[in-house]
Amino acid sequence: MWPWRNRRLKLLLVSLAWLCSVGWLYWYITREKEDIRGAVPELLWWTNDMNWAYDEMRYCNLESCRVTNNRQRLKEARGILFYGSNMKPHDFPMPREPHHLWGLLHEESPRNVPFVPHREFLQHFNNTSTFSRHSNLPLTTQYLPHPSDLTQTDYYIPHYSKQVIQFNERLASVVFLQTDCNTLSGREDYVQELMQHIPVDSYGGCLRNRDLPESLQKDYLNNLYSDALLRFLSRYKFMIAIENGICDDYITEKYWRPLIMGVIPIYFGSPSIREWQPHNKSAIYIDDFANAGALAAHLQQLDNNETAYKSYLDHKLKRDKPVDNALLLNHLLTRRYQMNHEQQNEEQSLFHKFECLMCRQAMSTVKLRSANGQHYSCPLPPVHAPLERHKEPKYASDWRSMMNVGRCQALLLDAYFRSNFRYTKAKFEAQLAEMVEQNLCNQA
Structure with missing residues (x-):
């Protein structure tokens, strides 16, 4: 008798086929992740900074890769990442x-x-x-969290109000906040010379002559854009912003943070900085002056001249095109990564x-x-x-x-x-x- 004409044998064969199908489906589901990974390129992070096991799928629009530090x-691996x-x-x-x-x-x-x-x-x-x-x-604007930070006035204090604060609290017009005291750029040497010509309130570990409020002393280095720190520093008219190294397009929070607050940066760093400034007169550039004495004389002229001082703050005060640098705007709008840590999408x-x-x-x-x-x-x-x-x-x-x-x-x-x-x-x-x-x- 043919097998398919035997009811019991037919039932047994159907049951076996069903069990095989279920078994295959279970194997497929449990192995799907490994199968997918085996079909895509692998990227290997070659770094000791990851002290944890890192093994993920990275989906990049139409492409996908396995990323590991094993x-x-x-x-x-197809790609080695350093x-x-x-x-x-x-x-x-x-x-x-x-x-x-x-x-x-x-x-x-x-x-x-x-x-x-x-x-x-x-x-x-x-x-x-x-x-x-x-x-x-490119990471040129990585330290500027959001384009609107340049124009928002959350921390902006008008010149006349700063004058009052400066008088009442006996503040200098210039602030310096730095902990790294030995840099390629000779930052601390320059500030030391500037202090011989104009008062500078120096917080942090370098040339300190004033202490930060107790609430800011604990961990300000890891909270460089905290609301409390920005409000504290925004009372000053000028902020020293000297990078620790001089490279084209190397622009850190030292430049962007004063601009966000509405404080004028006293900048030395990237030789290409003028190509990235919000408008043609956004900062005071140290290399425009022969030495610290010449810079101090310029700062003293601006200190009590509200009109001259405000000419550096178009990004806060102008309603029409407060940021008129096309290169900067284009870079901010087209950069592929997100640097706003409070709202960062992984x-x-x-x-x-x-x-x-x-x-x-x-x-x-x-x-x-x-x-x-x-x-x-x-x-x-x-x-x-x-x-x-x-x-x-x-x-x-x-x-x-x-x-x-x-x-x-x-x-x-x-x-x-x-x-x-x-x-x-x-x-x-x-x-x-x-x-x-x-x-x-x-x-x-």
Whole structure:
């Protein structure tokens, strides 16, 4: 008798088929995540800053990638992601596989990683995200949380009201708030000279002559845009804003925060800063003056001249085009990441956007390009604020020496990357010491 004519046997076969279908469906559901991950490119974060297991799917419109920090996945990875602030010259994944794309995310100046500015090092990366407008994901305005912050008047205090506050509370017209007291730019040396010509209220760890209110002392460094801090600082007319390093497009909260408050920045830093200012007269630029004495004379003229003072505040006072810089407006409106921390959508964060940049590159068939010096444009040797009698900052020679060693590190890394062999920390440090001894690190 044929099987399908036997009712009992037919029932048994149907039951077996049903059980197989359920089993297959269960396996499919439980394995779906792994199957999807196996079908997409992998990106590997090569950094010690992540001290937790990181393994996620990143969905970037039409593209998707698996992102992990498990170094055991190195061979399978298509893209290797580096976080520049804590890169170690002896900790790069060698040998580099032919399919490996390298991406660099680095938002800081070269003071922590002195080999980064050099072309010999940068040319080995396919994508970058730095403060430079020429990088693949520019971070030039990362310290300006929202475009409307420039024009809102929540913290703005009119000139005449500041005069009253200044008199009643015995405040200087200039404020300085800084804790990092040893910088490439010679910041503290310049402020010290300025203090000889005009009163400056200095809070924080550098040249401190006044204390912050008790409520602000605890953790202001991690709350640079807190409402309480902005209201406290907005009582001043001028705020010293000197970057810790001088690089094109490297513009931090030191510039944007006074503009947000309606305080005039006294700025020294990015050589390209005038291309990013809200309007043609947004700040007082230190390099417009021969020395601190000449700057102090200008500040004293503005201090008691309300009309001249207000001419720097068009972004707060003008109703028609308060921000008339097309480059700045376009950059703020088109930047792909979100920096408003109070309302930040995780998918809009800088790190996720960088992962998506690398994901798209990993799936692209376009010929790969290499980064160049414009992706991290910093003058070498380091530039410092102009001091009287052409003096050098106290630690200028130390910073020059450090950046020279950085050049040797870049040259050595270039040689290792080209040879594509694994190397040890001991070998790297021994060869570096030999190059330094032979005086091979001086800037070309």
